[in-house]
Amino acid sequence: MADISLIYRICETIIGVLGVLGNGLIITVIWRVPFMHTSSIAIICHQAIIDFLGSLLLLLQRNIPVPAQVPQTFGGELLCRVWIGDVTLFLLFVASTYNLLALTLGRYFNIVHPLRFRLMQSRKGVAAVIVIVWLLAPLIKTYSFLHYSVVDGQCNFRQLPASKVMGPLIICLQFFLPMVIMLYCYIHMAVALKRQAKLITLKTDDVGQDNTTAEVGRAAQMHQQHQLLKVRRDIFETLVVVFVTFVVCWAPSQVAYFMFNIGLLELDVKGPVHIISTIMTASNCCLNPIIYCFKYKLFRRAMRTMIGRPDNEQFDGLIQTAATNTTQNYNMQELKMTVNE
Secondary structure: OHHHHHHHHHHHHHHHHHHHHHHHHHHHHHHHOHHHOOHHHHHHHHHHHHHHHHHHHHHHHHHOOOOOOOOOOHHHHHHHHHHHOOHHHHHHHHHHHHHHHHHHHHHHHHHHOHHHHHHOOOHHHHHHHHHHHHHHHHHHHOHHHHHEEEEOOEEEEOOOOOHHHHHHHHHHHHHHHHHHHHHHHHHHHHHHHHHHHHHHHHHHHHOOOOOOHHHHHHHHHHHHHHHHHHHHHHHHHHHHHHHHHHHHHHHHHHHHHHHHHOOOOOOOOOOHHHHHHHHHHHHHHHHHHHHHHHHOHHHHHHHHHHOOOOOOHHHHHHHHHHHHOOOOOOOHHHHHHHHHO
């Protein structure tokens, strides 16, 4: 058991360090690069802040020693429930989940219902999302704090009578419900993007070869719509990878806890099943920065800009096209929002 505990500590320390560094990089790039200052990027930045805090807490919890004997006082109970137990850590993980859900819904409305999405593009809209995330996460995890208590000087996890109802309900709220909503959104977005691509292809085929002003304008309009579709598809593909990573990291622990709460599985909080599933869940907070670095083109461009190697020609040209094409369905402001997201 000592060896398993040591491996557990080493793995989660590595995850914590990677999460702090990776999410710190995300926050720094977004803060320092002006064209990253948009509403949707603000939600991504908020995600990085939550994951940064989660990684930092994970790093500190696994490396700051706790008393061998926890006093059976109010302070001891507080220490047990808030610090020694994993509930505070999972509260941050749940906040990250709901922030990802908000980010997904923003993409969904942008692609499937763009007129509704336009109403969400404001500081008040972003502020509302952040407030909702930080209201939901503590509300969902409040009951979980009751699972830990000091018994004979040790902080122990205990099964409560109401857990057969509250346990599955909490797991559904913190994992299964967000997962189902996001899965629906990504399937619908994939269909919508495919339909948009087909429509643009048909319109492009109808463009004549004459060098008249009307035909040149239509050709420029089709090129612009094609470029916008590429930008949207890039963001969509990045978030799909983030979503799949979330499901893979979270599923083992949530399925195990669900089975434990309904009495189908005996779960030892110091056993290998709990340790491995917790490590997988914690690893999610350090993987998103890696995904953004390798998958999200706009973020890579922002990194190059931050280190003095700007590469915005494609986006600048796209915005300039919108400024000179008054017949385009997308106005200048909407185009800037789409490009910078």
